[in-house]
Amino acid sequence: xxVPQRLTMVTLGVADVARSTAFYESLGWRRSxxxxxxxxxxxxxxxxxxxxxxxxLAEDARVSSDGTGFRAVTIALNCDSPAAVDEVYxxxxxxxxxxxxxxxxxxxxxxxxxxxxxxxxxxxxxxxPYSPNDxxxxxxxxD
Numbered sequence: 001x002x003v004p005q006r007l008t009m010v011t012l013g014v015a016d017v018a019r020s021t022a023f024y025e026s027l028g029w030r031r032s033x034x035x036x037x038x039x040x041x042x043x044x045x046x047x048x049x050x051x052x053x054x055x056x057l058a059e060d061a062r063v064s065s066d067g068t069g070f071r072a073v074t075i076a077l078n079c080d081s082p083a084a085v086d087e088v089y090x091x092x093x094x095x096x097x098x099x100x101x102x103x104x105x106x107x108x109x110x111x112x113x114x115x116x117x118x119x120x121x122x123x124x125x126x127x128x129p130y131s132p133n134d135x136x137x138x139x140x141x142x143d
Contacts, residue, residue, distance in 0.1 A: 013054035014119045020051045026095040076124040082111040089113045
């Protein structure tokens, strides 16, 4: 068997599902009708973002819910241009995200910034001129 090479869903463990849902909705994101009081789903152009209680998510995975600081994971939102990065970064901060790194050119030739959502999950908002988005907004990598 060959394991499928795709990412179908990212679930973020959050302290308060309603608060986190309101934050992402303030970005203009629409939650799915499949959402419930205990879990929220957002369609993400081919994948899904889930928001689920941190304790419940840890219990489901059978791991401790302890954990602070850098989690060694970031989620990226690739934009079509540096100007779009500036606009998206500003929208996230206006919605209540914590600015972590302002938009700036990076050594590899792109343009990147970081924000943290209300639970500290890091989102990179970037433009990568070497892997542009296609017409559907999906990041394309060279073969």
